[in-house]
Amino acid sequence: MLEALRNQVYEANMALPEYKLITFTWGNVSGIDRDSNLVVIKPSGVAYEDLTPETLVVVDLEGEIIEGDFNPSSDTATHLELYKNFKDIGGIVHTHSPWAVSFAQAGKSIPAAGTTQADYFYGDIPVTRAMKNEEIEIDYELKTGSVIIETFQKNKIDPNRIPGVLVNDHGPFTWGKNPEEAVHNSVVLEQVAEMTYHSLQLSSDNIYMSQVLLDKHYLRKHGDNAYYGQN
Numbered sequence: 001m002l003e004a005l006r007n008q009v010y011e012a013n014m015a016l017p018e019y020k021l022i023t024f025t026w027g028n029v030s031g032i033d034r035d036s037n038l039v040v041i042k043p044s045g046v047a048y049e050d051l052t053p054e055t056l057v058v059v060d061l062e063g064e065i066i067e068g069d070f071n072p073s074s075d076t077a078t079h080l081e082l083y084k085n086f087k088d089i090g091g092i093v094h095t096h097s098p099w100a101v102s103f104a105q106a107g108k109s110i111p112a113a114g115t116t117q118a119d120y121f122y123g124d125i126p127v128t129r130a131m132k133n134e135e136i137e138i139d140y141e142l143k144t145g146s147v148i149i150e151t152f153q154k155n156k157i158d159p160n161r162i163p164g165v166l167v168n169d170h171g172p173f174t175w176g177k178n179p180e181e182a183v184h185n186s187v188v189l190e191q192v193a194e195m196t197y198h199s200l201q202l203s204s205d206n207i208y209m210s211q212v213l214l215d216k217h218y219l220r221k222h223g224d225n226a227y228y229g230q231n
């Protein structure tokens, strides 16, 4: 079932250790087939070197296992909340990449300080609020998804233009039109987290880039008069 998506999700998962975004079995990648609303996700606790397309788990949007011999990732409920609310996304990545986690644990967003970020994120990469004890006790992963959605809705952030978030006390989630793009955004997020950390150390001044430069770089790649990849 869903062979093509399985292969996409497998390749995306294997990119996480390749880009040094995870250690051991941390992190996970999923992808959704929007025709069937079935999600293929990494099995929980399985080492990346033991992964195959066949070991991935297929679940529906309610989290019911449709196909698979392993339990789906412990973060499955978070992935599913995002798929239910961000209708244009096709792939989600969660990692524990160190620079992104440093910002997440500090409860700090990653400010839009340069063109590297602007090419992929149309502004600051937000951090969620810390979760309440009762949220954690009820269902941590489900409420993680709810708090991400809350962060974007409250701040009127377009998830198609800011394809990532820092979950307070936890780490980054990124997304894209497919698992491959979600991985690409994960790599960029980790890179800009490290760069911006150093920029904040180097300058006590405001390091925010101008809106004009942000517009030029983001909109040139993603918006009107897109430049990249077009004739």
Ligand SMILES: O=C(CO)[C@@H](O)[C@H](O)COP(=O)(O)O
Pocket: 025, 026, 027, 028, 042, 043, 044, 045, 046, 072, 073, 074, 075, 094, 096
């Ligand atoms: O953040 C955590 C645990 O702290 C999880 O994201 C793990 O990093 C991966 O869990 P599985 O996908 O293997 O269940």
